[in-house]
Amino acid sequence: MADTPTSTLDPADIESHSFDVVVIGAGGAGLRAAIEAKSRGLATALVCKSLLGKAHTVMAEGGAAAAMGNIWPEDNWKVHFRDTMRGGKMLNNWRMAELHAKESPDRIYELEAWGALFDRTKDGRILQRDFGGHRYARLAHVGDRTGLELIRTLQQRAVSMGIEVFMECKILRLLKDSEGRVSGAVGYWRPTGEPVTFKAKAIVVATGGVGRSWKYTTNSWESTGDGQALALWAGADLIDMECLQFHPTGMVWPLSVRGILVTEGVRGDGGVLRNSEGRRFMFDYIPPMFAAETADSEAEADRWYEDHLNNRRPPELLPRDEVARSINSEVKAGRGSPHGGVLLDIASRRSAEYIRRRLPSMYHQFKELAGVDITVEPMEVGPTCHYMMGGIRVDAETEATTVPGLFSAGEVAAGLHGANRLGGNSLSDLLVFGRRAGIGASDFAEGFTGEPSVDPRDVLEAISEADAPFLRDPGESPYDIQHDLQESMQALVGIIRTGSELEQALEEIGKLRERATKVSVQGGRGYNPGWNLATDLPAMLTVSMAVTRGAIERRESRGGHTRDDFPNPDPEMGKVNFVQRLVDGEHLVVPEPLPEMPDELKALLEEEAH
Amino acid sequence: MAELTMRIWRGDPAGGDFIDYRIPEVEGEVVLDVIHRIQAGPAPDLACRWNCKAGKCGSCSAEINGRPRLMCMTRMDTLPTDQPVTVAPMRTFPIIRDLVTDVSFNYVMARQVPPFRPATSGLDGSFRMAQVDVDRGQEFRKCIECFLCQDVCHVIRDHEENKARYSGPRWFIRFMELESHPLDTNDRRELLRQRMGLGMCNITKCCTEVCPEHIKITDNAIIPLKERVVDAAYDPVAWLGRKILRRSKRSAAEALADAPSYAAPTAEDLASRKSATGPSAASPSAASPSAAGPSAAGPA
């Protein structure tokens, strides 16, 4: 392993590649964007931090929402649009919600044409399942491993097209040319630690979420917020960073698996939430906005699974923010389960055979990790950090960011989900906007004249910054900083927030940033997890800061953002996005008005609402 | 509090050895938790791959007490802790460092699978498939690509030279998924026989034993494929039947023309392109990931 100090590094010795389009992140959105660019005949590279096919998309369980109307012919894009907007508490970018609702069925059919095997209806169409916030059964799914199906299909498609994949390659910084366009990226190979640069006419950032900075999260180690940070550093805008979704049902016991996702499909397929007294407490928490369409008796709720038209939905299927907050309240009121969650019970409501068929991976997950047989016993569940609704601000049509040449799609981009994402909308988001980002980037690359150029000084600066921890001894352990960051964010910027705690969090993050400049790592550069973590810390700290700053500014409760000191939504705040950007090194947070929705869509929301 | 001893392989291509780590026992942990505590404590540079820690991504494959398993799905309370728990990297693949191996072999083999090819595009949502027709394929698509089956398979575990002509259980289930797909039009049986080494498998079922997704690899994929290859190549009655009835699928040679190995760049292609366009044609190849990285589908 080469341990040469990089100060002596000659830029000419750094491995360099040149492409038309470079996609950073090989989850669903990244793969879909790369497929689109490659199908246009452009030289396309896919760069990812892990092995191909391991991205966080595999963790998605429930399904991909698309108004195909295979179960309920009444369903169409207008209903889906309305559900998405209402679920997002109207903070969504209306155009993205419209495009998403219109295009997702085609994206699902496309997957099927590439070999995906969705569960089927009796007449051979794609089966759709019920999910929280969706008026009709709308989620195309494969048992409870839909994300795996989606990423495998896209991965196999990408491989069959000959897209070049740079696996286990971490990107440290985006590079810009003299005209301010994004023209490349610099990173290093995790197996060897050797630096590598990419020159590109257009770059798509599709790096996913930020959950790694919280203690209890459904996210994998990769979700360090790299893309949000890369874009912010490159001068792009972030919006809605305060809107972070806590999934209502994560495992709570044993401690080592705390936070692991329990799919919403359990509730979609008949599971109910009970407190320690055995009460279906969700009936106590139905908000006025959803009262008209939510059942108020157990009998009606139970009838709904068979007859959607004449009954109202069970309250367990309210949008995720509502359910997560309700669970939080029950636990706080002392009616929680032994390990600080509530009980999710499907065992007493569905046959063992049905549960094993519909929820095979949940069955195994509980059996093998917790020793719980979910066909016999209830599960203990509680809220866990799950999804970042906010992120990079993009143009709805092209997914272009505010920096020329930089595009973004998937969880890292913002707009579609507003203040709260509906289950199932993330997988269709990846497909719809992954494709659009691929088209946007391809158009940009095709219109690009000349060759992309990067400044070698930027490359060397990024590399020497990453290498700095090797030269410090003694210093802070990167693991300690990560641990302290996770503790702070969990305690202070969690599911329920207050102004004083957020200010305290800001202070903590400031201290951690200071400590992060003193990080020291041991060992060589090749596959050194301590060093890898040290290079992830700047992004984790940057997005933690952005979430906290956004949360301080939004003095109201809306969707995934709940303020104890401002418990209600504020109509004025509902008209703005909080935009975050770096101007001359200063991190600004400014409110900017949401794009104005055209009247016909407004009318749609009015007329559809009961 | 009780202590346990973890005996972990530390090393790289130059060599290595087991190192013992003493660490307190914590209730309800899996092997990966203990590895993480060792990383956060005595060995911050201990290399291991992991992502989801929930048995869904298939990254943390290793050999625990000599058995190929996922570290995130192996609970410590299922292992005897009165003696050291050994954790070694997958034996079949070249080591990168500590518990991390170069699994690029699997990605090379992935590129030789002729993909799904339906008779009509299906982009308009016109595909109709019954659940009974997709049940078989869905079992194989549960695969999380942990490559434990490839690791345990003695055909390549104990006989390195066979890697050139054996795709392994992971790709056999992929082939079976495609061969039994109700709408696929490719016939990959000759490819399996002549190139993918289906005949190398002696059905000793270790792949099925280690599969964390409990896929019945041998009974439901390899043996049915062997029987389909018998239809194509060894059974005179089936051969006669094919002569009389019209063949409906595209031959293996035609199917192979779709195989990604054609489209995707090979290691040689990438090396030459890199030296042509890179700033340094003389970059030290020994230190570059081209030689050591697990990035086969990339610049392996």
Next chain:
Amino acid sequence: MSTLEDVKPTPVTLGGTRGGPAVRTLRRDRWWVSPAVTVGVLTAFVAYATWAAFQNANYYVGAAMHRDLISPFYSPCLAESCVPGSHPGFVITWWTISPAILILIFPLGFRLTCYYYRKAYYRGFWQSPPACGVADGHASYSGETRFPLILQNVHRYFFLFGLVFNVILTIDAVMAFRMPGEGIGVSLGTLVLCVNAALLWIYTLSCHACRHLCGGNLDKFSKHPIRHRIWKTLSPLNARHMLFAWMSLIFVALTDLYVRLVASGVFHDPKLF
């Protein structure tokens, strides 16, 4: 058969340094128990079957004892030397050694090429590999790609012969209800032959080749509902093929032993009703 010679395979880089110590296995459990048991039981069966086949006596209990019981090792008894009453109606005159040798090749071939027994003896006898994660006992390996192991591919034909034998042994079991001189009845021997036939049926029907021929070779089950139903019925049996293989193997030897004991007069076959 199409040739793929003109298609260049993607090269695989060979010879990287492996991780872990250079030892046969790191397993600490008693992995050698299972292959050892396999070797023990199969060796015992082969030894007994060879002895029984060459004995050429005591394989039939006839009218003299008011019974019609024939050992499965000797049925159908086709040689001229077969004892009276054991013939199916015709004989092969030129066969002069034990009639068991003439027919045992078929059940032997069926079990030898069976997908389960292949696993058992490749692991147990050939040590290739002895157990999962334990090194192969051989320097080179070509699997079932060359002669003679390529012949394993004829398994389906042995399966078809196996069906014929099952019919014959079923007839034997039905005939065992006849008690010459005493009418129709059930003896312990009748039950033994019936159970033996049943176990052989279930072993044969759970065969992988059977599952393939009945429906496994289809891509569209929905177009062939009857064959799909057969396939679905056979699949759970197929999953227990190993169990049925051992049960039927051991019971067929016990059946021969029972007939042998009765025929040699060591034991009297009790009539139950």
